[in-house]
Amino acid sequence: MIECNGGVNMKIAFIQMKVVSDKNLNLYRAKRLLIEAAENDSDIIVLPEMFICPYNNDYFLQYGEVINGNSQTIKMLSNIAKERKVYIIGGSIPEIDNGKLYNTSVIFDEYGEIIGKHRKVHLFDINIKNKIKYFESDVLSPGDKATIVDTKFGKIGVCICYDIRFPELVKKMANEGANMIIAPSAFNMVTGPAHWEIIARSRALDNQIYFGMCSPSRNLESSYTAYGHSIIADPWGRVINELDENEGILYSEIDFSLIKKVREELPILKQKRNELY
Amino acid sequence: MIECNGGVNMKIAFIQMKVVSDKNLNLYRAKRLLIEAAENDSDIIVLPEMFICPYNNDYFLQYGEVINGNSQTIKMLSNIAKERKVYIIGGSIPEIDNGKLYNTSVIFDEYGEIIGKHRKVHLFDINIKNKIKYFESDVLSPGDKATIVDTKFGKIGVCICYDIRFPELVKKMANEGANMIIAPSAFNMVTGPAHWEIIARSRALDNQIYFGMCSPSRNLESSYTAYGHSIIADPWGRVINELDENEGILYSEIDFSLIKKVREELPILKQKRNELY
Numbered sequence: 001m002i003e004c005n006g007g008v009n010m011k012i013a014f015i016q017m018k019v020v021s022d023k024n025l026n027l028y029r030a031k032r033l034l035i036e037a038a039e040n041d042s043d044i045i046v047l048p049e050m051f052i053c054p055y056n057n058d059y060f061l062q063y064g065e066v067i068n069g070n071s072q073t074i075k076m077l078s079n080i081a082k083e084r085k086v087y088i089i090g091g092s093i094p095e096i097d098n099g100k101l102y103n104t105s106v107i108f109d110e111y112g113e114i115i116g117k118h119r120k121v122h123l124f125d126i127n128i129k130n131k132i133k134y135f136e137s138d139v140l141s142p143g144d145k146a147t148i149v150d151t152k153f154g155k156i157g158v159c160i161c162y163d164i165r166f167p168e169l170v171k172k173m174a175n176e177g178a179n180m181i182i183a184p185s186a187f188n189m190v191t192g193p194a195h196w197e198i199i200a201r202s203r204a205l206d207n208q209i210y211f212g213m214c215s216p217s218r219n220l221e222s223s224y225t226a227y228g229h230s231i232i233a234d235p236w237g238r239v240i241n242e243l244d245e246n247e248g249i250l251y252s253e254i255d256f257s258l259i260k261k262v263r264e265e266l267p268i269l270k271q272k273r274n275e276l277y
Numbered sequence: 278m279i280e281c282n283g284g285v286n287m288k289i290a291f292i293q294m295k296v297v298s299d300k301n302l303n304l305y306r307a308k309r310l311l312i313e314a315a316e317n318d319s320d321i322i323v324l325p326e327m328f329i330c331p332y333n334n335d336y337f338l339q340y341g342e343v344i345n346g347n348s349q350t351i352k353m354l355s356n357i358a359k360e361r362k363v364y365i366i367g368g369s370i371p372e373i374d375n376g377k378l379y380n381t382s383v384i385f386d387e388y389g390e391i392i393g394k395h396r397k398v399h400l401f402d403i404n405i406k407n408k409i410k411y412f413e414s415d416v417l418s419p420g421d422k423a424t425i426v427d428t429k430f431g432k433i434g435v436c437i438c439y440d441i442r443f444p445e446l447v448k449k450m451a452n453e454g455a456n457m458i459i460a461p462s463a464f465n466m467v468t469g470p471a472h473w474e475i476i477a478r479s480r481a482l483d484n485q486i487y488f489g490m491c492s493p494s495r496n497l498e499s500s501y502t503a504y505g506h507s508i509i510a511d512p513w514g515r516v517i518n519e520l521d522e523n524e525g526i527l528y529s530e531i532d533f534s535l536i537k538k539v540r541e542e543l544p545i546l547k548q549k550r551n552e553l554y
Contacts (some may be wrong), residue, residue: 199457
């Protein structure tokens, strides 16, 4: 779907799926929802952070995969991308590499080829008394680069959850030409209500790009309760679409010409005084 | 007012005054409201952007002042600061210097001495078809530095209106130790509803500081209609106080210990990966 005269350029789908403790059930559910999204004419389909396993340090090694053509998850995602001719931003999975674990998003083009891989750069370490304590860095290793993929819809940046709290990373991707940044994410019931929407909107506004976050649905039986509310904001900082906490697919039609329009109207990117900062 | 054990450290007042075309009336009104705020135990009092003249390129030269001890506005602000033993962040005025015009905020300590002067660094140029067109750069010259003042409450950063759209400037001030950033501002009826609150909240959240903006009240008879809604956000990104569009004084009690608490709970400033950006 490309109509580049200020209309719709692309349709993106965020799969806000329920993640449970059974890996095969998660993969089955992801596959079913990917097919549903593809059948609804999506061009790019996004899965949430850690969609194959509970978000819990104790599970990452057990559910983890070496990323190659024999990996169970990679095979499934690649096949769907190829069969359905869709791009897939494959949420994230625990990646095993040389005895280390990473929180990794694998991105596929419409031929099922891997076109990018983002290892979460900023590990989520938080300690709010009586509310939430979580140290991802206890078991995971961080990635060491920003990730931008080339698609037929232009450059798209990919980062993961806590990465979005770092405006420098987002700015770097936007400066390098990303018109849209997608973050498979899983905020919780403390940080979600407080910061989820404002981060989506402000990263979009400050960089005059589209910015989206795809979450698992809220599963109250899980040790880590995701906030849900998959969301996408436009270059004017507006929420153009958001889910509630339940399982569902968020479809958004994207008009990339809005980026040019906003950048002409409010030329903040040109007006930066980089010599002063 | 200093009680440094996690309680209130300081009381700040934002004067959201009605700005009219009569300079003397503006100065009279500012003086009356400054005295009212001082009598209500404020430690720091803030005036809005261009509080002595209409926000209009045609008026800046006529209303402008050379900033020295003989300047009408500087004398008034200095006297109030000294008599009432308050810090004053003097909104902004058109400053004339060497044949150039600047949009300048002058900051006074409680002895009436000038402790800082910020010349707006980013000039407001906007052109949204059928909505708003304004090119500050047609008549004003930009400043060339970030401004941080030392007070007995710690370092405070000062910038002006459009400056707040540049996260790099805000980050620079925060990195240099500003616990609070204050921006005399005058968003309009297009950008105000769209971006005012989100900028206050996101700058506070991303830097884990207090961030406040003081606006003129909404004057529908003016050629440029200010949004009003003077606002202050805390280091967790919450709006702690906000006015509506009418004239009034916004009083906020500030607890600087919250900065330390938030930075310990969510250590994003320590976790930046500066080598990657």
